Amino acid sequence: MSSIDIRHIVFDIGKVLIHYDPxxxxxxxxxxxxxxxxxxxxxxxxxxxxxxxxxxxxxxxxxxxxxxxxxxxxxxxxxxxxxxxxVPHAYVETVAIMGGLIADGWDVTMLTNFASDTFREAQKLYPFLTLPRGVTVSGDVRLIKPDLAIYRTHAEAFDLDPGATLFIDDSAANVEGARAAGWHAVQFTGAERLKADLAAYGIQPSDAAPSLAAAAML
Structure with a gap:
């Protein structure tokens, strides 16, 4: 897979960057x-x-x-x-991976199923959610994963080449939705597995700045 030219990396949020449990x-x-x-x-x-x-x-x-x-x-x-x-805490190791990718100059965005108001609340709780280039929030666009339309909406909004886009999500259904939209996608099960999945695409993020890890602990 390392021969594939990935230029865009898209993160899900819940259960990938921050914990969620009703x-x-x-x-x-x-x-x-x-x-x-x-x-x-x-x-x-x-x-x-x-x-x-x-x-x-x-x-x-x-x-x-x-x-x-x-x-x-x-x-x-x-x-x-x-x-x-x-949403009591962030997944610090995953946030560090995302921060390393941003620091290395990768084009990082986020695509999330989230109510509009609670997402803005989450950004206040976890300032690192403002660091990627942008985000598509399902509650804003009134589309949800794994509907194909939300992947296409995100790609169009951020000028992504689907074949050069790698998506990271904890949901198998959402991963399959991304693949159906022409993206590459991996299912998130933990930070170490994610590092291995990124390495398979030839991507090795540098260590994130300490301030980013600190922000994840807020």
Missing amino acids: NLPYSRLVPDEAERSWFFANVCTSDWNIEQDRGRSWEEAEAILIRNHPEREDHIRAFRRHWHEM
Whole structure:
């Protein structure tokens, strides 16, 4: 693969650069594990949450659930209210890889399924999210991975050559979506595996500046 001319590197964010786990605040709010599992399977489901990533407002999202589960109003509203607790830390080693790529002059952008408002909140929590050349946020463009349209939108917005683009995402479905769009893509499982995947493309990022690693710990 090292003979392939990669010129653009695109990072996903959640579970690649920053940790995300809705269970973190809800383990306190709904201590019973069985009840909490039921809540995520039947009320604040993944399918419900992804629509905020597609651009639906939290007000509308909450209203839909509260109509069907009025007794759960406090727990429903807690999803947005306590969202910051769901992203408790950055993956420092991955952030260092991204920082090294930027320092080496690689063209780095980000493509993420994220609600518009929570992404801006994440940028304040983690300033390194402002370092790449730019980002496509699903909530802004009202498209989500793995829809082909969002990869094409990102490539057009940042003038990427799909055949010279390498995408990094933790989701196998999103990786396959990128490949269907003509990109190269690798599934993120950890920083060491990512280094090996980059090396297979002839890419070896230098060490990131200490200030970048410090920013990841904020």
